[in-house]
Amino acid sequence: MAENGTSSPAAATAAVAEKKMEDKRSWADEEETALPPPPTATATATASSSGVEAETAELKKIEELTISEGKETSSRLVEPDKSEIKAVTSGDTVYESAVKFEDLPLSRELLKGLKLEMNFSKPSKIQAVTLPMILTPPFKDLVAQAHNGSGKTTCFVLGMLSRVDPSKKIPQAICICPTRELAIQNQAVLLKMGKYTGITSMCAVPSDSANYIPISRRPPVTDQVVIGTPGTIKKWTSAKKLPTRDVKILVFDEADHMLAEDGFKDDSERIMKDIRRSSDACQVLLFSATFNETVKAFVSRVVRDANQIFVKKEDLTLEKVKQYKVQCPDELAKMEVIKDKIFEFGQKVGQTIIFVRTRNSATMLHTELTKEGYECTSIQGALKQEDRDKIIQEFKVGLTRVLITTDLLARGFDQEQVNLVINFALPVKYDTPWEPDYEVYLHRVGRAGRFGRKGVVFNLLCTDMDRSLMEKIEHHFGLWIPEVPNWRSEEDFQILNNGKAAEGAGKFP
Structure with a gap:
């Protein structure tokens, strides 16, 4: 939208070709069940009302x-x-x-x-x-x-x-x-x-440049x-x-x-x-x-x-949003997990937001996914205003299924069809990069849980720093976030997809 408030973001003129995917239940569609505590804790049960x-x-x-x-x-x-x-x-x-x-x-x-x-x-x-x-x-x-x-x-x-x-x-x-x-x-x-x-x-x-009016x-x-x-x-x-x-x-x-x-x-x-x-x-x-x-x-x-x-x-953490962590040996493994595991078993009819830490990461990930034939867009603060508006509009009307973004869209961005969030990199504080940005993490998670809807978040980890950040996030919110046992195992992701594994993030007892 222009500064003068009279124009709206340009809508795309042609629909983007989408991959046909098998219609099956995914992590975000499963009914809520009792969540088991961490392996070291004693399980407790609570009765639920109709x-x-x-x-x-x-x-x-x-x-x-x-x-x-x-x-x-x-x-x-x-x-x-x-x-x-x-x-x-x-x-x-x-x-x-x-x-x-x-x-x-x-x-x-x-x-x-x-x-x-x-x-x-x-x-x-x-x-x-x-x-x-x-x-x-x-x-x-x-x-x-x-x-x-x-x-x-x-x-x-x-x-x-x-x-x-x-x-x-x-x-x-x-x-x-x-x-x-x-x-x-x-x-x-x-x-x-x-x-x-x-x-x-x-x-x-x-x-934007086309609608600029001097003050x-x-x-x-x-x-x-x-x-x-x-x-x-x-x-x-x-x-x-x-x-x-x-x-x-x-x-x-x-x-x-x-x-x-x-x-x-x-x-x-x-x-x-x-x-x-x-x-x-x-x-x-x-x-x-x-x-x-x-x-x-x-x-x-x-x-x-x-x-x-x-x-x-x-x-504050949303109970209807299931959170998982996946240990990966390197950045290439993260890419493989996204393409061959999460997209393959997790995406149904909803939309996905992938959060990265830097503009370069957004460009790299967009390039790699596009090479593999995935229809996706990326957005970050260095883009021209009109380009940002167009990308958001395309995602809002469903022309694109996957949006890669920096934390530009972590706060307040509301899209009902988003049921999957991937943290390609965990958010850190600008001046102390060894400390998680807890508020931004919470806002990212919230993109997949609008108005109590179900969703899922995957946190991709590969370094000792990543693991330390994840542990700090868990302890800050009093959370236990289940881990996918083996990043290479299609069976492990299929188990999650079928709703047979521990669901979502649970409270520490």
């Missing part, structure tokens, strides 16, 4: 939940992932969780968009708890953490749409995202959800919602092209990255200060699946008395 009983229990617990400000309140809402949402509030306002969207102060037009365009029947767990906090006066700031694919985007998009007055042609809501891909994706959600409201929006992202020639923004990247939004506000005096709500998506020292901290702080200087009543919402302790401490300093929602790190 679908109807679980649904009844869920509704009952949500109906009973009332989060009162003025004290720390912990509330357990039982869902299939058994995770805990911890809400910390302050003040005198009492919030009641929303059992249905009609319980919220939403316009008829927004409810129509939720039902007809989004096909939502009731709020997810994170939506049930956070939406009353966002939509209830005095509109306090909110710091919210929840699982990837749990419905966070709906929370802040609905919050923005609900606060906008369609009769005023001036920016009233701003959402800042770390990448143009995420900004474009969030605007698409907003346009769909707000279809019947008459609210207009603009995507403020770096423009001096841009007219002032009159759209009511602006979604964009921090550099572009800062440039527009500094040039007085994006008025902020009427901004009622400011959202930071993937807020931990936006406020981290190695992220967009300086630009984000500047934008927040400038908007609060011109619009003191502006509500700030920080959303992410991860908040490390450093970012939490920073947030407590820069965000005024805010409601907070956090999930314990041990509960």
Whole structure:
């Protein structure tokens, strides 16, 4: 999408030829079964309720939940992932969780968009708890953490749409995202959800060469919602092209990255200060699946008395996403595992994302897979904006099945058909490459588990450093990730494919 917000990524004109694959069940399609503990642990068993009983229990617990400000309140809402949402509030306002969207102060037009365009029947767990906090006066700031694919985007998009007055042609809501891909994706959600409201929006992202307009020639923004990247939004506000005096709500998506020292901290702080200087009543919402302790401490300093929602790190890994590790002797063996084992036995009708660490690795892997006849694309930050848009669009509409990427798409990228993620290389911290980037690992895993769908992740290891990184990831999240016994064995991968092996990542006892 261009910086002026009037054009959309070009769709491919011809379908890409796809390999015909045998229609069989794959790792991501198997029903959940009891997970055995590590070999050294004593197995434990838990009874599960039927679908109807679980649904009844869920509704009952949500109906009973009332989060009162003025004290720390912990509330357990039982869902299939058994995770805990911890809400910390302050003040005198009492919030009641929303059992249905009609319980919220939403316009008829927004409810129509939720039902007809989004096909939502009731709020997810994170939506049930956070939406009353966002939509209830005095509109306090909110710091919210929840699982990837749990419905966070709906929370802040609905919050923005609900606060906008369609009769005023001036920016009233701003959402800042770390990448143009995420900004474009969030605007698409907003346009769909707000279809019947008459609210207009603009995507403020770096423009491609064909649609570049110098900032001096841009007219002032009159759209009511602006979604964009921090550099572009800062440039527009500094040039007085994006008025902020009427901004009622400011959202930071993937807020931990936006406020981290190695992220967009300086630009984000500047934008927040400038908007609060011109619009003191502006509500700030920080959303992410991860908040490390450093970012939490920073947030407590820069965000005024805010409601907070956090999930314990041990509960963040997605239970419906099965995780495996494969020991390979070298990089060539990794390629063989992908081509002859994972693709052969694991890919059914869904899509695959392969994460690499460097741009060179993305190019190399793309070249090798293409030589072998696999239809795939690769994306990384050095590509031109128009090329990135085209690649994303082709993958979004299903013209390509395999996407190779750096961590450019680790955060927030939402594609329902992705059921397989391959970590060709584990993510590491930029300044300490011997330490895993736990937050990025979690975000990568989340690409295969959108909204509780089933998926599988393969971690390919070959060096002592890889094994050390994997062990640190397991211990950080309290996980045991099963290992494929022999990378050469077709039988071992076939066993996984048939669902006869230990399934997914389990908790350490």
